[in-house]
Amino acid sequence: MPHKTFFWFFFPTGLAMILFIGLPIVSSFFQSLHIENQQILMEVENCDPFGCTTNVRVDVEATEKLKEENPLGRFNGFGTYLDRNHLAFDEIGEAWSASSSIGEFKDIVLNLPFYKALLFTLTFCFAVTPPVIFFGFIVALSINTLTKRLKGLIVFGTILPMIVTPLIGSLVLFWMIDSQGIIGASIKILLGDPNLSLKSSSTLTWITLIIYGIWHNTPFAFIVFYAALQTVPQDPIEAALIDGASRFQRVRYIVIPHLYPVATFIMLICLMDNFRVFEPIIGFSAEGVAQSLSWMIYQDLRNENKMLFGSAGATSMLTIIGIAILLTPVLLRTWKEFRTER
Amino acid sequence: MDSQINRYSKQLIIFNSIFILIWLTISIFPFLWTLWGSFKVKADFFTRSDWTYALSGFNTLLETGATATIKAYIESWTEGEFWRATMNTMIVTISVVTISLFLGTLGAYALSRSTFKYTFYILIAALIFRAMPHITLVSGYLFPFFQLNIWGILPTTIIVLVAINQPFTLWLLYSFFKTVPKELDESALIDGCSYFQAFRYIIMPVMWPGVVTAGLFSMMLAYNDFTVTALLLNQENYTMVPKINAYLGTIEYGGNYMWAVSSVVSATAPLFMIIWFFQRQLISGLTAGAVKG
Numbered sequence: 290m291p292h293k294t295f296f297w298f299f300f301p302t303g304l305a306m307i308l309f310i311g312l313p314i315v316s317s318f319f320q321s322l323h324i325e326n327q328q329i330l331m332e333v334e335n336c337d338p339f340g341c342t343t344n345v346r347v348d349v350e351a352t353e354k355l356k357e358e359n360p361l362g363r364f365n366g367f368g369t370y371l372d373r374n375h376l377a378f379d380e381i382g383e384a385w386s387a388s389s390s391i392g393e394f395k396d397i398v399l400n401l402p403f404y405k406a407l408l409f410t411l412t413f414c415f416a417v418t419p420p421v422i423f424f425g426f427i428v429a430l431s432i433n434t435l436t437k438r439l440k441g442l443i444v445f446g447t448i449l450p451m452i453v454t455p456l457i458g459s460l461v462l463f464w465m466i467d468s469q470g471i472i473g474a475s476i477k478i479l480l481g482d483p484n485l486s487l488k489s490s491s492t493l494t495w496i497t498l499i500i501y502g503i504w505h506n507t508p509f510a511f512i513v514f515y516a517a518l519q520t521v522p523q524d525p526i527e528a529a530l531i532d533g534a535s536r537f538q539r540v541r542y543i544v545i546p547h548l549y550p551v552a553t554f555i556m557l558i559c560l561m562d563n564f565r566v567f568e569p570i571i572g573f574s575a576e577g578v579a580q581s582l583s584w585m586i587y588q589d590l591r592n593e594n595k596m597l598f599g600s601a602g603a604t605s606m607l608t609i610i611g612i613a614i615l616l617t618p619v620l621l622r623t624w625k626e627f628r629t630e631r
Numbered sequence: 632m633d634s635q636i637n638r639y640s641k642q643l644i645i646f647n648s649i650f651i652l653i654w655l656t657i658s659i660f661p662f663l664w665t666l667w668g669s670f671k672v673k674a675d676f677f678t679r680s681d682w683t684y685a686l687s688g689f690n691t692l693l694e695t696g697a698t699a700t701i702k703a704y705i706e707s708w709t710e711g712e713f714w715r716a717t718m719n720t721m722i723v724t725i726s727v728v729t730i731s732l733f734l735g736t737l738g739a740y741a742l743s744r745s746t747f748k749y750t751f752y753i754l755i756a757a758l759i760f761r762a763m764p765h766i767t768l769v770s771g772y773l774f775p776f777f778q779l780n781i782w783g784i785l786p787t788t789i790i791v792l793v794a795i796n797q798p799f800t801l802w803l804l805y806s807f808f809k810t811v812p813k814e815l816d817e818s819a820l821i822d823g824c825s826y827f828q829a830f831r832y833i834i835m836p837v838m839w840p841g842v843v844t845a846g847l848f849s850m851m852l853a854y855n856d857f858t859v860t861a862l863l864l865n866q867e868n869y870t871m872v873p874k875i876n877a878y879l880g881t882i883e884y885g886g887n888y889m890w891a892v893s894s895v896v897s898a899t900a901p902l903f904m905i906i907w908f909f910q911r912q913l914i915s916g917l918t919a920g921a922v923k924g
Contacts, residue, residue: 290741290744290745292747294741294826295741295745295747298737298738298740298741298826298830299737299738299741299742299753301733301734301737302734302735302737302797302801303738303753305734305790305793305794305797306757306760306797306798309768309790309795310760310763310794310795310797310798311760312771313767313768313769313770313771313772314763314767314768314771315771316771316772316774316775317767317768317770317771320770320771320774360774360778361774427650428651428654431647431650431654432651434647435651441910443651443655444910444914445906445907445910446655446658446659447654447655447658448906448910448913449659449662449903450658452851452855452902452903452906452913453662453855453902454854454855454856454857454872455857456857456872456875456876457872457875457895457898457899460891460895461661461662461664461665461895462661464664464665464668464676464677464892465661465664467677469677470677471664471685504657504658508658512914512917512918513917513918516914516917516918517918536640536643561762565764565765565766567764567766567858568857568858571876583764583766583767583858586766586767586769586770587862589770590769590770590773590862591862596773598770598773598774601770602771604770605766605767605770605771608764608766608767609763609764612762612763612764616758616759616762619758619762620755620758620759623754623758624755627751
């Protein structure tokens with residue numbers, strides 16, 4: 290295809306991607322270098338019969354004017370990245386000199402908003418992925434043994450958790466697990482503890498969120514494994530059967546090695562997707578104990594009257610760096626695939 | 632020979648059936664429970680005293696005179712203006728699917744037929760774009776959109792969703808176009824067709840399975856989106872998912888839980904029906920590109 294034809298075919302989609310994916314990243318970065326305007330203060334003298342007092346007040350007019358002239362705020366360089374809500378190097382340095390033990394230091398650092406969110410995000414990613422791969426594989430194996438007529442129906446049932454949006458999925462689970470829902474209330478009765486509640490302990494909330502993550506992501510792993518199972522060559526399995534291998538041995542030594550590349554693919558996609566975890570936190574109303582990086586950005590932007598563009602931009606940039614680290618293996622894999630294809 | 636490989640011992644079959652039953656319960660029961668609960672009143676579905684109330688509908692009987700009620704549905708659709716959210720979702724979904732498929736098929740066709748090296752870099756760039764968390768993009772949109780005064784309206788959101796959706800659509804359609812033999816359009820070109828004519832009259836007619844699959848994924852993205860719609864639309868233009876979230880927490884609706892429960896059912900039912908019809912396409916789309924390695 291000549292360059293010119295290619296250009297016109299690709300132009301609309303390319304333009305859309307550059308305008309709404311490429312530019313926003315640049316714009317985010319640009320915003321992160323700025324910070325909200327300071328309020329302009331003025332001294333007002335109030336005089337009454339008993340004397341004069343001076344008050345410091347916000348000059349609304351001047352503040353508005355400044356905002357109009359300079360809507361993005363003032364230039365702050367990398368200041369936002371280093372403040373208490375982001376990388377907080379100063380606070381970490383202080384904590385290092387002030388704390389007597391590693392444990393104390395760790396506590397202080399992990400209470401800083403950014404590190405707290407990072408810890409949750411990473412814990413979520415790495416706690417969800419292995420069970421997802423495990424359960425996805427087991428479910429695929431067992432559904433694969435069914436007769437064709439049953440399969441369609443059961444596959445449909447299996448993929449439901451994946452096709453609802455995370456917010457709805459987490460709400461549906463939350464309404465059951467909540468202390469007033471069916472499961473939560475039953476557990477309360479079983480354990481005889483009337484005060485037990487999901488919100489009472491941060492560990493419990495984290496575990497619930499992780500269980501939700503597994504519930505939501507397993508269908509994806511299942512589908513990919515299920516499709517891959519159809520491509521397992523039958524000859525080695527037959528040969529193993531003749532040699533007297535049990536079913537477990539056949540799965541362990543023939544099927545699993547065949548599925549390794551697929552498992553890595555699922556793992557990478559899973560890690561990448563879960564790094565953006567955000568909606569379940571809202572669904573489970575877990576903001577108090579579990580914050581993720583994406584949630585921090587949402588929080589900065591949620592309030593229509595006072596959006597913290599700078600802070601959101603800085604967190605976005607840091608999130609993108611995280612994604613880039615997770616994305617590198619996927620890119621390398623695709624790169625190799627392309628090379629071998631050509 | 633096939634039958635021997637697939638002959639299982641009795642224990643295995645029993646164990647397998649039990650496992651699948653447990654699995655199905657875990658994946659389906661929460662939805663059935665929500666459906667059931669949506670016909671009760673709040674005191675039953677979110678009960679502090681006795682969860683069996685949710686089954687028997689004790690308070691529902693006291694409050695409405697029957698063990699099931701559609702009060703929550705009626706109120707959320709009228710008073711809660713869920714009809715408006717549904718309409719907005721329909722507008723957004725249909726527009727996103729149409730525009731995305733139009734742009735996506737053109738772009739992916741070009742990518743699959745060009746032999747130059749830059750197609751490779753474009754596809755890699757698309758992969759990087761696909762990995763960007765949507766919320767980081769939204770943080771880049773808000774400021775310019777406020778300045779341009781295009782925040783809060785449906786068309787902006789539609790274009791944003793189309794763009795966000797493009798990388799995945801391109802990859803998916805690219806892998807489908809690759810399976811259509813090149814000779815097909817080459818012979819059309821020799822016969823005097825332009826590239827566009829070959830694309831329109833020769834390739835598109837055999838591409839329907841791919842187009843349906845890509846359309847299904849665009850639909851799911853647009854229908855399910857929360858991040859973009861919640862932050863880029865104003866209250867009146869909310870689609871279904873942010874609307875449900877609004878029922879839960881804002882002052883306006885005062886945390887009206889049963890509205891949220893019934894709206895969750897109203898929002899998921901059509902989605903499940905569509906997926907029921909297009910299950911095969913969904914699965915083929917998810918596995919395209921995954922299983923090759």
